[in-house]
Amino acid sequence: MGELPGAARCVVIGGGIIGCSIAYHLAKLGWKDVILLERKRLTSGTTWHAAGLIGQLRGSSTLTKIAKYSAALMTELEAETGVATGFRQNGSLSLALSAERLEELQRQATMGKAFGVEAYMVSPSEARAKHPLIDLKGVVGGLFIPANGQADPANVTQAFAKAARQLGVRIFENTKVTGITQQGGRVTGVETVAGAIRAEFVVNCAGLWAREVGRMAGVNVPLLAAEHFYVVTDASPDIPRNLPVLRVPDESAYIKEEAGKLLIGFFEPKGKALPMDQIPEDSEFINLPDDWDHLARELELASERLPILKRIGLHTFFNGPESFTPDGRWVLGEAPSLRNFFVVAGFNSIGIQTAGGVGKAIAEWMEAGEPTLDLTSSDIRRCQPFQGNATYLADRIGEALGLHYADQFPYRSPVSARGIRVTPLHERLADRGACFGEAAGWERANWFLPEAARARGEKAEARYGWRRQNWFEYTADEHRAVRTGVGLFDLSPFGKIRVEGRDAEAVLQYISANDVAVPPGRIVYTQWLNRNGGIEADLTVARLSSDAFVVVTSSATVLRDLHWLKRNMPDDARCVVTDVTVGEACLAVMGPRSRELLAPLVDVPLANDAFPLGTWRQVEIGHAIARAHRISYVGELGWELYVPVDMARHVFDTLADRGAAVDLRLCGSYALDSCRMEKAYRHYGHDIASTDHVLEAGLGFAVKCDKARGRFGDFIGREGVQRKRQAGLSRRLVQFQLADPGPLLYGNEAIVRDSRVVGYLTSGAYGHHLGAAIGLGYVPCGPTETTEALLASAYRIEVADEQFAAQASLKPLYDPKAGRLHM
Ligand SMILES: Cc1cc2nc3c(=O)[nH]c(=O)nc-3n(C[C@H](O)[C@H](O)[C@H](O)COP(=O)(O)OP(=O)(O)OC[C@H]3O[C@@H](n4cnc5c(N)ncnc54)[C@H](O)[C@@H]3O)c2cc1C
Numbered sequence: 001m002g003e004l005p006g007a008a009r010c011v012v013i014g015g016g017i018i019g020c021s022i023a024y025h026l027a028k029l030g031w032k033d034v035i036l037l038e039r040k041r042l043t044s045g046t047t048w049h050a051a052g053l054i055g056q057l058r059g060s061s062t063l064t065k066i067a068k069y070s071a072a073l074m075t076e077l078e079a080e081t082g083v084a085t086g087f088r089q090n091g092s093l094s095l096a097l098s099a100e101r102l103e104e105l106q107r108q109a110t111m112g113k114a115f116g117v118e119a120y121m122v123s124p125s126e127a128r129a130k131h132p133l134i135d136l137k138g139v140v141g142g143l144f145i146p147a148n149g150q151a152d153p154a155n156v157t158q159a160f161a162k163a164a165r166q167l168g169v170r171i172f173e174n175t176k177v178t179g180i181t182q183q184g185g186r187v188t189g190v191e192t193v194a195g196a197i198r199a200e201f202v203v204n205c206a207g208l209w210a211r212e213v214g215r216m217a218g219v220n221v222p223l224l225a226a227e228h229f230y231v232v233t234d235a236s237p238d239i240p241r242n243l244p245v246l247r248v249p250d251e252s253a254y255i256k257e258e259a260g261k262l263l264i265g266f267f268e269p270k271g272k273a274l275p276m277d278q279i280p281e282d283s284e285f286i287n288l289p290d291d292w293d294h295l296a297r298e299l300e301l302a303s304e305r306l307p308i309l310k311r312i313g314l315h316t317f318f319n320g321p322e323s324f325t326p327d328g329r330w331v332l333g334e335a336p337s338l339r340n341f342f343v344v345a346g347f348n349s350i351g352i353q354t355a356g357g358v359g360k361a362i363a364e365w366m367e368a369g370e371p372t373l374d375l376t377s378s379d380i381r382r383c384q385p386f387q388g389n390a391t392y393l394a395d396r397i398g399e400a401l402g403l404h405y406a407d408q409f410p411y412r413s414p415v416s417a418r419g420i421r422v423t424p425l426h427e428r429l430a431d432r433g434a435c436f437g438e439a440a441g442w443e444r445a446n447w448f449l450p451e452a453a454r455a456r457g458e459k460a461e462a463r464y465g466w467r468r469q470n471w472f473e474y475t476a477d478e479h480r481a482v483r484t485g486v487g488l489f490d491l492s493p494f495g496k497i498r499v500e501g502r503d504a505e506a507v508l509q510y511i512s513a514n515d516v517a518v519p520p521g522r523i524v525y526t527q528w529l530n531r532n533g534g535i536e537a538d539l540t541v542a543r544l545s546s547d548a549f550v551v552v553t554s555s556a557t558v559l560r561d562l563h564w565l566k567r568n569m570p571d572d573a574r575c576v577v578t579d580v581t582v583g584e585a586c587l588a589v590m591g592p593r594s595r596e597l598l599a600p601l602v603d604v605p606l607a608n609d610a611f612p613l614g615t616w617r618q619v620e621i622g623h624a625i626a627r628a629h630r631i632s633y634v635g636e637l638g639w640e641l642y643v644p645v646d647m648a649r650h651v652f653d654t655l656a657d658r659g660a661a662v663d664l665r666l667c668g669s670y671a672l673d674s675c676r677m678e679k680a681y682r683h684y685g686h687d688i689a690s691t692d693h694v695l696e697a698g699l700g701f702a703v704k705c706d707k708a709r710g711r712f713g714d715f716i717g718r719e720g721v722q723r724k725r726q727a728g729l730s731r732r733l734v735q736f737q738l739a740d741p742g743p744l745l746y747g748n749e750a751i752v753r754d755s756r757v758v759g760y761l762t763s764g765a766y767g768h769h770l771g772a773a774i775g776l777g778y779v780p781c782g783p784t785e786t787t788e789a790l791l792a793s794a795y796r797i798e799v800a801d802e803q804f805a806a807q808a809s810l811k812p813l814y815d816p817k818a819g820r821l822h823m
Contacts, residue, residue: 005170007198008198010035010200013037013206015037015161016205018347018359020355020359023036023161024164024169028167031363043154045208046320047157054071055245055353056147061748062377065373070358072356073356083162086152087151089146093127094142096139099140101249103467105142109801114751114760122143137304149245157355189202190202201342201366207323208223211276214388220383223323224276224390225323226271230265230266233312235259238312243256252267252301268401270398271397288320290319323348324401328348328404331344332361332380343380344362381560381563382559392420395417396416411437420441423443424649425649429448433450435447435462439555471670478671479674481591483592485591487665487671488659489669489671491672493581495551496642497551497565501576503573504549505546506711511564512541514707515704515707520543522615523542523629523631527688528561531720533693533720534694535693535699536560537557538682539553540553559579570712586640588633591636592637592823597655597659597662602628613630614630616629621655625647628641634679637822675769677763678767678774679814686747688733698732731759731781735808735812736797744773745773746764750798754794759780763775767813787810
């Protein structure tokens, strides 16, 4: 290994599969001076004992791309290094024991078509033919994916390490990192048990220790270990070789054959979180105590499903720790508070099958300075500060493990560790039948159980499923109230960022694609773009005074947007940025009768000429004051009332008292979503993200390339927009409405154009006014292809393996001329 150098370009912390893959991919990009530090020996964290299941179809197009690349790389690595990765593509078979699970698998088969992974449904007898050991009791069907399989996790890691060394990476084992050094908001190196290393980049790949390594740098990495169990049988000649990997999620089990034995692993419904103080500081190759009682139900179900287990013995009970995150998604990317400090952690039991692609994506991100893949859903900037709380993590992580094999129902919200972030109206809404879900840690009202149903003793609780869930009709009524009367939404979790100072306008002009140099009182809808014209943020900017603005964004993106703003603010800008999210509540009154509701309550005229769309005014309401923004995310006449938190209840009560006269209806976030889908309003993180070009997303109307050049130069992304204008679009975001009012769309359904699968829906919801499910999704096109040509094709949307005719539109199907906003 040699002596530890005093300086390196990049230090990778952690010699598990992730750290080794990143070191390899950086070296492959030509990075010199990359060092990997491992506190014990390579693979000795979680990687060594992984089951090695390799799946390629994942829940999003990006994750599937990552998994496909990872699988392909295993074969290449073996050729490159001579280290056998044990990669075998025997396929995988998932069984459904209920109609709901069958639909989930059918939806996955459709996703396979959309994401380019061969996957097809099999009948129970076909399933049995592929895996002769299974008992078919209760099996209603299955999904087979031929290219899936299994690999040897430790060997794949050693192959990465060898390939990395061949490219010049230096790996130091038994070298624990004990501190991270930084200066001026930028990482400068690491301290280790063997001395300090100066470094331009540091990457935290410390697995279940990543939270602790993050804390050394003041960076929040919310994850915690859970115990993950499997058993291994004795070898038996009755176990066929080359069986596909079997998953029976309804029985919480996965099974693979290796060397004539069976390995049976579990994602039991309620896992066991493992607080860090139970993992000895110096431990390696950890095998935790067994717990047969904890798995009694799962073991019994497994032996019914695989009767051979009653005849052969179990020779190993394995219990290994691995890290899970509160929302089941990875934690990736540059830390918002520390430049060049990257986090790559929280793999939630899929680190082996995705390591190759993640290594490539992160190395490219470090090289390019921005992600080359849409990693928004895994981005570290979604993580809320409170989620690093150890008690919260201990209460949530057991559920996170269990959700792995639970039904993947749409709208499913976790049930543990809830009620942490609540709006000032929480109790008011709860008293009126709100069913809350979790969004960015907030309790958000999804829908309201009407009084009559409450009187019958019903509870405001969601019953999940793939078909219409129990709240469908309640949301439909809320939606119709917004379209024909007036609805009240509690949008208090919205992110609010104040931008103030003499250069506030110049900073926002530099960062925004739209022209925000407007007079005080105006509101501008804008995107913040990266240099390629990709969308980094989608928000509104309200000018409060000559030197103050408030930026309003979604609760999920506020930390990300704050980071983008601070990161891109020129050093010499006289401007201060403050997150005031929790200082103001937001009550939105939306619908054609909103003027009638508000007029007697406020002290300003609400007519169009006095209070037009895209403006705000200070108003008196009840005995309080508020900033009323005339703006809408549902496509109707309406106002968002921003109210200091201390007065929020008073304003709510004032509105509610008057509400009886105008049939005011409380509405939840599901109605908000279904209304915005009818209007084809884009949603950040689904329809638009940093890899989606603003013109292809159909948002060119909000980009002002000819606005005056400000103090800090042209706005970021202007060139990227002009390049695309010259080159022409290669895809366009299209809105679809199914002809059949029955099927439901949730996103990821396949778009079929003239009989060919061309893409997938980025989001979907039911259009209660239009009368059918609505989706948005990108359709590839030629640079000179006209709108007419694009729309002349026949479109179908594939839902759960079945295709349905769809109308395609580039204009919103609801109120295309936007007349209702100007009522
Ligand atoms: C029972 C079980 C079965 C699994 N099965 C599968 C499967 O079938 N398929 C799949 O894809 N995934 C599976 N996984 C998950 C997979 O093992 C993990 O996602 C993956 O190993 C995570 O890799 P990592 O490199 O992030 O973490 P680790 O392998 O834990 O590596 C992190 C490394 O960082 C080192 N480190 C920590 N702190 C420091 C420090 N201060 N200084 C230096 N080094 C430090 C640690 O010693 C460790 O070696 C399974 C996990 C378990 C437990």
